Amino acid sequence: MTTDRLLKWNINVDPMCVFCKLHPETHAHLVCECTVTSRLWKDVFDRLQMQVQLKTWAHLVSWFMEKAKKKYVEGQLMRRIFAEVLYSIWNERNQRVFNRIHRDRQSIIREVAYLCNVRVVSKLKLVLQNKPL
């Protein structure tokens, strides 16, 4: 749960974003609008060789929703990338808050690329073997 929601429940937490420490931690800020996480998204798009102008969380979701409608493999890959990047941001946030462990952006990107590769390729293998996903 992001700190803005914890504060609404009167739970005493540091309200600032754990990544940039400049803005209050809201869901939209944490997963997209923070300079640190927006740079992470930019790195992902660069690896995909896609030009995407990230403006807001709503814009990012809308962009991915459109891409997820694509034919089987591309849509599946975009859904996987979206989920893995969000999970990595949330996991990194929790590692920093609770364990004081920081990874650099490149480590996170490598993990996302590895997980997407493993999970998409394993699903494609099932398809090729005519097994249910």
Ligand SMILES: [Zn+2]
């Ligand atoms: Zn931030």
